[in-house]
Amino acid sequence: MINANPVDELLNKRVGWLADSGPDDDIAISSRIRLARNLTSYTFPTRADQKELKAVISSIREALENTDAFREYFFVEIDPLPDLDRQIFLERRIVSRDFIVNRKSSALVLSRDEADSIMINEEDHIRMQRMLSGLRLKNIWDDISKTDDIITEKLPIAYDDELGFLTSCPTNIGTGIRASVMLHLPGLMLAGQINQVIQAVHKMGLAVRGIFGEGTENLGNLYQISNQSTLGEPEIQIIEKLDTVIRQIIFHEKNSRQKLIDARKNFVMDHVGRAYGILRHAYAISSQDTLNSLSALRLGVDMGMFSALDIHTVNELFVLVQPGHLQKYAGRQIKQSAERDELRASLIRERLKSKKNKSDQTD
Amino acid sequence: MINANPVDELLNKRVGWLADSGPDDDIAISSRIRLARNLTSYTFPTRADQKELKAVISSIREALENTDAFREYFFVEIDPLPDLDRQIFLERRIVSRDFIVNRKSSALVLSRDEADSIMINEEDHIRMQRMLSGLRLKNIWDDISKTDDIITEKLPIAYDDELGFLTSCPTNIGTGIRASVMLHLPGLMLAGQINQVIQAVHKMGLAVRGIFGEGTENLGNLYQISNQSTLGEPEIQIIEKLDTVIRQIIFHEKNSRQKLIDARKNFVMDHVGRAYGILRHAYAISSQDTLNSLSALRLGVDMGMFSALDIHTVNELFVLVQPGHLQKYAGRQIKQSAERDELRASLIRERLKSKKNKSDQTD
Numbered sequence A, B: 001m002i003n004a005n006p007v008d009e010l011l012n013k014r015v016g017w018l019a020d021s022g023p024d025d026d027i028a029i030s031s032r033i034r035l036a037r038n039l040t041s042y043t044f045p046t047r048a049d050q051k052e053l054k055a056v057i058s059s060i061r062e063a064l065e066n067t068d069a070f071r072e073y074f075f076v077e078i079d080p081l082p083d084l085d086r087q088i089f090l091e092r093r094i095v096s097r098d099f100i101v102n103r104k105s106s107a108l109v110l111s112r113d114e115a116d117s118i119m120i121n122e123e124d125h126i127r128m129q130r131m132l133s134g135l136r137l138k139n140i141w142d143d144i145s146k147t148d149d150i151i152t153e154k155l156p157i158a159y160d161d162e163l164g165f166l167t168s169c170p171t172n173i174g175t176g177i178r179a180s181v182m183l184h185l186p187g188l189m190l191a192g193q194i195n196q197v198i199q200a201v202h203k204m205g206l207a208v209r210g211i212f213g214e215g216t217e218n219l220g221n222l223y224q225i226s227n228q229s230t231l232g233e234p235e236i237q238i239i240e241k242l243d244t245v246i247r248q249i250i251f252h253e254k255n256s257r258q259k260l261i262d263a264r265k266n267f268v269m270d271h272v273g274r275a276y277g278i279l280r281h282a283y284a285i286s287s288q289d290t291l292n293s294l295s296a297l298r299l300g301v302d303m304g305m306f307s308a309l310d311i312h313t314v315n316e317l318f319v320l321v322q323p324g325h326l327q328k329y330a331g332r333q334i335k336q337s338a339e340r341d342e343l344r345a346s347l348i349r350e351r352l353k354s355k356k357n358k359s360d361q362t363d
Helices: A007-011 A050-065 A083-091 A097-101 A137-154 A186-190 A194-203 A235-263 A265-281 A287-302 A311-320 A323-330 A337-352 A358-362 B007-011 B050-065 B083-091 B097-101 B137-154 B186-190 B194-203 B235-263 B265-281 B287-302 B311-320 B323-330 B337-352 B358-362
Strands: A028-037 A074-077 A107-110 A116-120 A126-133 A177-184 A206-210 A222-227 B028-037 B074-077 B107-110 B116-120 B126-133 B177-184 B206-210 B222-227
Touching: A007 A083, A007 A323, A028 A137, A028 A235, A050 A074, A050 A107, A050 A116, A050 A137, A083 A097, A083 A323, A126 A137, A137 A177, A137 A235, A177 A235, A177 A287, A186 A194, A186 A235, A186 A265, A186 A287, A194 A206, A194 A235, A222 A235, A235 A265, A265 A287, A265 A337, A265 B265, A287 A311, A287 A337, A311 A323, A311 A337, A323 A337, B007 B083, B007 B323, B028 B137, B028 B235, B050 B074, B050 B107, B050 B116, B050 B137, B083 B097, B083 B323, B126 B137, B137 B177, B137 B235, B177 B235, B177 B287, B186 B194, B186 B235, B186 B265, B186 B287, B194 B206, B194 B235, B222 B235, B235 B265, B265 B287, B265 B337, B287 B311, B287 B337, B311 B323, B311 B337, B323 B337
Parallel strands: none
Antiparallel strands: A028 A126, A028 A177, A074 A107, A107 A116, A116 A126, A177 A222, A206 A222, B028 B126, B028 B177, B074 B107, B107 B116, B116 B126, B177 B222, B206 B222
């Protein structure tokens, strides 16, 4: 493993799960699976002392160090990292908020393309994740299973024949799997059907969260849909159930978009055009205003309203406009949100510059 | 005089008082003087019957017909004109609303450049006006006095040695003069000082109206300031008093703009940028939204934010986005305001296309 802080390298390239293309990625931005695992002979991180936590890190590090699969991975101790660097990991969805806010003596193992990572000493000793663009839950499951096999081979994992994998929080016990897909649903929102869909998803025993967790559901029309139960059925069944529901939502979203274009094309064009106009020409823009405008812009790109503006540029902006990335981009800490709003507007203008609106040529 | 409907010709060129440049026209969009006159041997139009009104028209027409000064003027009978054509005159500020809505047997005499016009049988037999871009009240007074002299020479004008010119409404008696300047005051609005200024102007015995008359004061930050009293002082004194007040307001507006640029430049740039973004990219826009956005755009042009966008393009849009012009532009009647909103957005996009934002190159 490479013992280095990868933040600067990450910032110099496109976010992995956004740079790539994947099936249905006009609506399914990304798919992710996280697995929770714990070592047999140590206390769960939530109750362990510093010494024990450090021992967990050493033991995992040693096991992975000499494994081919992890040769090119970064190994990062979190404690000495500046706040801003931790925030970059969070904003790129590599780690959880809990991991960078509440944890001590924790470490991160990260693949160069950001697709694979392992949080050491989050709520569990091991939280491995794999995230790819588009709807690819089954592929991800195949891949992460192999990683899981390697880890299980190298480390004594706490497993009970009846309960399955033992986890710090009982909600993860059994398979320890959390599969989720991030969906962009502006069509259902504009059609006024989004709440209905969310309620239906809840009823099927799945969780719906906003891009930044619970309570952020209305930001940018981005919804993260995941399994809630981890016990009582095999992983593949959990994944297939989620996959089926996601495909239904995608069908409804496509349907809504088509209906809007057929019946209210000018309304949609206006919605997208105004958002683009503001993003392209504002000199101060709040985070919320940005996410909602980017959502409209993403819809416009999918509708073919822009010739030179691709979906990856828009996807990436969703990440780059966040406070941590903005401050890294500026090269300094910015505590005033008003100043960040100016910087955010400047970054967006920069990125959208030279991207031509198709309507420039045709209308 | 040319006996023809000039509407199509007018629509094919820039509005006279907007195409031209004039002193202080960054703030003083236009200056106008109207003079009310009546013929001695006829009843005022408000009380005259059709026969008498027609006799008034004939008598004035005959007097002007053979006068060199009016050789190139249009003579237009209003009664047979379609509603849309009347509205074009109103929207170009050539005639009053009263003239096209309430009057029968009326006529219009209009110079080719739209600067000079005479309404026959508005509230008075003769309402002559001259309107130029910028702050040019004294020039206009010199010019319109000459027109007044010609008319007085050719026609028996009702004049009382004690009261002065007799008019239909007592508020115009004496000089019969109504001088006004249309000011664009976005700086005072953004600085939160506009109401204070309006109150001060009222206290000086002047009237303040919005661009479309009373009650439209907040549209586009456009204010028409005019004298209220017409009796007891000579015309030149009325004009000089108005001119002095206008110059003070212009001073305050310039001051406000400078302070905003010095202390809150980004705020102003954002205000202007967002307005431009919406005008440039909306697919439906209300009249009110348009006027306020055009106001911000005009401020931006004055601040040098746009390299290829000139103030005349913006000025002209203030006229062209009005319902009558929009319908003429479409070549048909459009009763639904929603449809006009789409057409308005389309016209604005068209006009702003290829006009480049300076910030495109520099930021």
